[in-house]
Amino acid sequence: MTEQTENIAVLMQDIGEKAKQAARVLSTATTEAKDTALIKGAESLRRRQNEILSENAKDMELGEEKGLSGPMLDRLALNEDRIEAMAKGLEDIAALADPVGTVTEEWDRPNGLIIQRRRVPLGVIGIIYESRPNVTADAGSLCLKSGNAAILRGGSESFHSSAAIMESLSEGLAAAGLPENAIQRVPTRDRAAVGEMLTMTETIDVIVPRGGKSLIERITAESKVPLFKHLEGICHVYVDAEALPDMARDVVVNAKMRRTSICGAAETLLIDRAAAPGVLQRILDGLVEAGCEIRGDEEVRSVDSRVTAASEADWGTEFLDAVIAVRTVGGVDDAIDHIARYGSNHTDAIVTDNAETAERFLDRVDSAIVMVNASTQFADGGEFGMGAEIGISTGKLHARGPVGVEQLTSSKYVVRGSGQCRP
Numbered sequence: 001m002t003e004q005t006e007n008i009a010v011l012m013q014d015i016g017e018k019a020k021q022a023a024r025v026l027s028t029a030t031t032e033a034k035d036t037a038l039i040k041g042a043e044s045l046r047r048r049q050n051e052i053l054s055e056n057a058k059d060m061e062l063g064e065e066k067g068l069s070g071p072m073l074d075r076l077a078l079n080e081d082r083i084e085a086m087a088k089g090l091e092d093i094a095a096l097a098d099p100v101g102t103v104t105e106e107w108d109r110p111n112g113l114i115i116q117r118r119r120v121p122l123g124v125i126g127i128i129y130e131s132r133p134n135v136t137a138d139a140g141s142l143c144l145k146s147g148n149a150a151i152l153r154g155g156s157e158s159f160h161s162s163a164a165i166m167e168s169l170s171e172g173l174a175a176a177g178l179p180e181n182a183i184q185r186v187p188t189r190d191r192a193a194v195g196e197m198l199t200m201t202e203t204i205d206v207i208v209p210r211g212g213k214s215l216i217e218r219i220t221a222e223s224k225v226p227l228f229k230h231l232e233g234i235c236h237v238y239v240d241a242e243a244l245p246d247m248a249r250d251v252v253v254n255a256k257m258r259r260t261s262i263c264g265a266a267e268t269l270l271i272d273r274a275a276a277p278g279v280l281q282r283i284l285d286g287l288v289e290a291g292c293e294i295r296g297d298e299e300v301r302s303v304d305s306r307v308t309a310a311s312e313a314d315w316g317t318e319f320l321d322a323v324i325a326v327r328t329v330g331g332v333d334d335a336i337d338h339i340a341r342y343g344s345n346h347t348d349a350i351v352t353d354n355a356e357t358a359e360r361f362l363d364r365v366d367s368a369i370v371m372v373n374a375s376t377q378f379a380d381g382g383e384f385g386m387g388a389e390i391g392i393s394t395g396k397l398h399a400r401g402p403v404g405v406e407q408l409t410s411s412k413y414v415v416r417g418s419g420q421c422r423p
Contacts, residue, residue, distance in 0.1 A: 012197060013203075015151055015184050015186065016151070016202070016203030016204060017203060019151050020203045021179070021181065022149040022179040023121065023147075023182075025179050026144070026178070026179070027147050033177060034145055034178070036172075036175060037169075037172040037176035038091065038093055038141055038145065038172060039172070040171060040172040040176065041137075041168050041173075042088070042090040045083055048164070048167070048168055049083050052078060052161065053078060053083070055161050056076075056160070056164075058160045059133070059157060059158055059159065059160050059161050062157070063157050066157075068157065069321070072261070074259075076132070076133065076158055076161070078133060086138070086165070089134075089388040090137060090141045090172075093141045093405065095387070096145065096404075096405055098145070100119055100147040101118060101119065103116050103118055114416040115413060115415050115416075116414040116415075116416075117411050118411060118412055119411055120409060120411060121147035121408070121409055122146075122408055122410055123205035124148065124149045124151065124205050125148045125204070126197050126204045126208070126225065127139040128194055128207060128210070128211070128219060129154055129155060129209070130154075130155035130157070130158075130210065130211035132158065132210075133161035133165055136152055136154055136166060136169075137168075140169045140183040141388065142387070142403075143408060146406075146408035150183045152166070152183065153197060154186075163185065194219075195222070198219060198222050198224060204225050206225065206226045208227070209391075210230050210390075210391045213232055216229065216230070228395065228398070228403055229393060229395045230263075232318040233262070233267070233318055233346045233347065233379075234267050234316060234342065234343050234346065235255070235346055235349075236269070236270055236338075236339050236348045236376075237252050237266045237268075237269050237348075237350075238339075238349070239252065239269065239270070239275055239279060239283070240275060240354065241275040242275075243279060243352050243353060245282055248275075249279070249285075251349070251351050251373065252266065252269055252286070252287070252351070253286040253290055254375040255377055256287060256292055256322075257291070261321070263318075263346065263392060264346075264376050264378070264379035265376065265377065266324065267325065268324065268327065269325070269327070270328075270329050270339075271326065272328075272329060292322045292323065292324055293323045293324070294323075294324055294326055295308050295309065295310035295311075295323065295324070296309070297326070299328040300327070307326070310325045336365055339367070340366065346392060347369040347370075347379040348369075348370055348376070349372070350370075351372075352372070368400045379392060380402065384404075386404035386406075387405070389404055390403045390408065391403050393407070
């Protein structure tokens with residue numbers, strides 16, 4: 001082990017121990033204190049806007065020098081609207097009901113025991129993420145509201161931006177009299193810090209990875225700490241034979257092009273060949289007008305010469321760019337089969353005016369989020385009324401879909417007796 005690696009190990013051990021101590025305090029912190037920290041943090045973000053933008057400019061310059069792609073730079077970029085969205089997100093989380101201590105179920109036993117199931121914090125949550133600096137605010141605030149301490153390890157690309165945002169969160173904690181170590185940011189770009197986090201079973205209770213496929217694969221393979229996995233967003237929109245044409249065009253174009261770099265962006269359009277003659281050209285025109293490259297199967301290419309040939313790999317690719325793969329299918333069951341084969345269990349949508357077909361799609365598509373007649377870009381905790389999200393969990397244990405304050409809690413059983421002894 002090199003001296004540098006030893007130093008990283010010591011650093012991470014110290015961060016973990018401080019987080020564990022802070023988590024004990026947070027587990028019984030009042031709702032008022034947590035909400036005050038969030039509101040003051042939001043005020044600080046607005047007050048320090050220029051400083052945050054200046055630090056973000058450093059990250060953008062370095063990102064351009066490193067040759068980051070357009071979508072990656074878009075994820076990294078901050079502006080006045082995005083800083084305001086972060087601040088508003090903190091306030092929205094403050095306005096949510098506090099899940100900690102909520103009694104989710106209560107019952108009496110014949111022997112007189114009274115049993116309750118209550119929500120409790122998970123403890124210490126490690127978040128490992130790439131590029132998007134707003135995750136610093138979202139993840140830190142969600143952990144705080146749910147009574148958890150947070151260890152944030154942002155990507156090297158957003159190093160300066162995340163540090164500036166972290167200062168606002170720290171100001172909020174100080175104003176509320178909460179432990180300064182309730183939210184900590186790993187202050188190094190060294191990737192060895194990630195490796196350390198993955199082994200910190202004594203101080204970290206769960207890790208939430210947010211990033212590209214290679215990051216998720218590495219964390220999944222190496223982590224000894226339980227994970228909330230946020231995998232690729234290979235999202236589909238299926239346009240049924242009974243879809244309303246204008247709705248189909250609007251939903252598809254929005255799902256793909258509103259913001260191409262987010263995990264809820266549609267990557268594949270499936271269209272019932274019975275609907276294609278009246279709807280496909282309209283959708284293709286809308287996509288091309290919005291600046292989208294289209295890769296299609298032979299039937300789609302026969303409709304529009306601007307469509308290039310799709311490869312087998314395209315059906316399973318998260319483009320995160322203005323590119324979409326388009327395939328004709330033989331009805332809803334064919335679409336469901338395609339999604340099962342190529343999808344990532346993230347978000348999939350159907351556009352149809354047939355309620356029975358819609359229900360068949362909802363029942364049989366095994367994804368964290370399934371939608372009817374709505375853009376996949378709504379796959380977001382904030383849009384679900386959850387204030388914000390720490391990620392979209394595509395796993396099936398504990399939490400699935402947007403992970404908000406409620407999903408960052410577990411439960412414990414409280415049993416009240418009057419001297420009962422088990423025979």
